[in-house]
Amino acid sequence: MNPSLFLAYPKALLTGLSLPMEMINSARSIARIKQTNKSRWNCYVVSSSSRSADVMTMANGIKIVPSHCLDDVPKAHTIFVPPIWGNPDVVLERNRALIEWLKLQYQRQKQIVATGTGVCLLAEAGILNGKVATTHWYYFDNFENKYPAVNLQRQHFITQDGNVICTGSINALVDLILYFIENQYGKEVSQIIEQHYSHEINRTYDKPWFAKGASRHPDEGILEVQHWMQSHFSQSFDLKSLSDMANMSPRNFSRRFKAAVGKSPLAYGVDLKMSAAKELLKETNLSHQDIADHLGYKDNGFFARQFKQKNKITPGQYRGMVRGKLFGLEG
Numbered sequence: 001m002n003p004s005l006f007l008a009y010p011k012a013l014l015t016g017l018s019l020p021m022e023m024i025n026s027a028r029s030i031a032r033i034k035q036t037n038k039s040r041w042n043c044y045v046v047s048s049s050s051r052s053a054d055v056m057t058m059a060n061g062i063k064i065v066p067s068h069c070l071d072d073v074p075k076a077h078t079i080f081v082p083p084i085w086g087n088p089d090v091v092l093e094r095n096r097a098l099i100e101w102l103k104l105q106y107q108r109q110k111q112i113v114a115t116g117t118g119v120c121l122l123a124e125a126g127i128l129n130g131k132v133a134t135t136h137w138y139y140f141d142n143f144e145n146k147y148p149a150v151n152l153q154r155q156h157f158i159t160q161d162g163n164v165i166c167t168g169s170i171n172a173l174v175d176l177i178l179y180f181i182e183n184q185y186g187k188e189v190s191q192i193i194e195q196h197y198s199h200e201i202n203r204t205y206d207k208p209w210f211a212k213g214a215s216r217h218p219d220e221g222i223l224e225v226q227h228w229m230q231s232h233f234s235q236s237f238d239l240k241s242l243s244d245m246a247n248m249s250p251r252n253f254s255r256r257f258k259a260a261v262g263k264s265p266l267a268y269g270v271d272l273k274m275s276a277a278k279e280l281l282k283e284t285n286l287s288h289q290d291i292a293d294h295l296g297y298k299d300n301g302f303f304a305r306q307f308k309q310k311n312k313i314t315p316g317q318y319r320g321m322v323r324g325k326l327f328g329l330e331g
Contacts, residue, residue: 002039002040002041002042002077002184003041003042003043003044003074003075003076003077004024004041004042004043004044004076004077004078004079004080005043005044005045005046005068005073005074005076005078005079005080006020006021006043006044006045006046006080006082007046007048007079007080007081007082007098008045008046008047008048008056008058008064008066008082009047009048009056009091009095009098010048010056010057010058010091010094011058011059011084011085011086011090011091012058012059012082012083012084012085012091012118013058013059013082013083013084013085013116013170014058014059014062014064014082015082015170016080016081016082016083016115016116016118016170016173017045017064017080017082019170019173019174019197020080020173020174020177021043021045022197023174023177023178023181023193023197024041024043024177024180024181025043026193026196026197027041027181027184027185027189027190027193028040028041028185030185030189030192030193031185031186031189034188034189036185036186036188036189039184041184042074044067044068044073044074044076045064045066045067045068046066046067046068046069046070046073047066047068047069047070048070048095048097048098049069049070049097050069050070050071050097050101051069051071059084059085059086060085070097070098070101076110077110077111078110078111078112078113079102079105079110079111079112079113080113080114080115081102081112081113081114081115081118081119081121081122082115082116082118083115083116083117083118083136083169083170084116084117084118084120088117088120088121088139091120091121092120092121092124095121098121099121099124099125100125102121102122102125102127103125103126103127106122106125106127106163106164109163110163111163111164111165112127112163112164112165113165113166113167113173113176114164114165114166114167115166115167115168115169115170115172115173116135116136116167116168116169116170117135117136117139119133119134119135119143119166120135120139120143120146120147122164122166123143123146123147123150127164128147128149128150128161128164128166129149129150130149130150130151131150131151131161131162131164132151132152132153132156132159132160132161133150133151133152133153133159133161133164133166134152134153134154134156134157134158134159134166134167134168135152135166135168136168136169137154137168137283137284140152140154155230155231155233155234155276156168156230157169157172157175157279157283158172158175158176168279168283169279169282169283171279171282171283171322172279174197178190178193178194178197181193221246221247221248221256222246222253222256222257222260222261223260224245224246225242225245225246225253225257225265226261226268228245229242229265229268229269229272230272233269233272233273233276233295233296234276234294234295234296235296236296237265237266237269238266239253239254239265239266242265253265270306270310271310273295273296273297273306274306274307274310274311276294276295277291277295277303277307277315278311278318278322280294281315281318281319281322282319282322288300288303288304288315288316291303291315292304303315
C-alpha cells in the first residue's frame with residue numbers, strides 16, 4: 001500500500017483525509033510496538049494546485065497545509081480522493097487540472113480510491129466509463145443522469161473495478177482502510193484499529209466490497225448464485241429457488257455452497273441483509289420498518305430480533321452509536 005497520496009482541494013471534507021491517515025499511522029505505530037511488521041506506510045497530502053502547496057481551504061473553512069502539489073508528488077501506490085461538501089459541480093468546474101492529473105495517474109496504473117461525491121471527479125475524467133462504481137446515496141439519481149456510461153451500483157457501498165475503488169461514505173472508507181491495514185500489518189493490528197475507530201468489530205467479509213469479476217473461490221456455479229444474491233439482497237432467499245438457479249439439488253447446492261463460501265446459503269443471505277441494514281441505519285433516516293421492507297422482511301419485529309442476534313444490540317442502539325461517529329457529515 002505504501003506510499004499513499006491524499007488529495008486536498010477546496011470544498012473537500014477533511015475527514016476524507018484525516019480519518020484514514022490517522023488509522024494508517026496508528027496501525028503503523030502498533031505494528032512497530034508489537035514488532036510484527038516494521039514496514040512504513042507513508043501518507044502525503046497533495047494540493048490540487050499544479051504549482052503550489054500553499055494553505056488549502058477545505059469544506060466549512062478548515063485550512064490545511066499540503067506537503068506537495070500536483071507537479072511535485074512522491075512516488076505512490078494509491079491515491080485517495082475525499083468527498084465533496086455540497087454540490088460537486090462547482091468543484092468539477094474549478095479543478096480541471098486535477099481531473100486531467102487523475103486521468104494521467106489512472107493511465108499510469110495507479111490505484112485510485114474515491115469516496116462519496118469525490119467519485120464525480122473520476123467520472124468527469126472518464127475513468128469510470130464502463131466500470132462499476134458507487135457514490136453517496138443522496139446523489140445517486142444526479143450521478144446516474146450525468147454519467148450514464150458508468151455502471152452505478154446503488155446496492156453496494158464499496159465497489160472495485162480494476163485499479164479503481166469507490167466508497168459511498170466515510171464509514172465505508174473506514175471499512176476499506178481496515179481491509180488495507182489487515183493486508184499490510186496483519187489481523188491482530190487491524191482488530192485493534194477497528195476497536196478504536198469502528199463499531200463493527202465482527203465483519204462479515206474478508207473483502208468488504210463488490211468487485212467486478214472478482215472471485216474468492218473457484219466454484220463458478222456457486223459464484224453465479226453468490227453474485228445474484230449480492231445484487232438481490234432485498235428479496236427473500238429460499239434454498240429451493242437458489243439451488244434451482246444453480247441447476248443443482250438442494251442437498252448438493254448446500255454442500256458446495258458451504259465448501260466454497262464457508263457458510264450455508266441462507267446464513268450468507270442473512271449476512272448480506274444485515275450488512276445492508278447497518279449501512280442504511282448509518283447513512284439514511286429511513287424508519288426501521290422502511291429498512292425492514294427494503295431488506296425483504298415483512299415483519300419489523302423479526303428484522304429487529306435478527307439484527308440483535310447478529311450484532312448483540314438493537315437497530316435503534318446501533319443507529320445511535322454510529323450516528324455519533326459521523327464527524328458532522330450530515331450538518
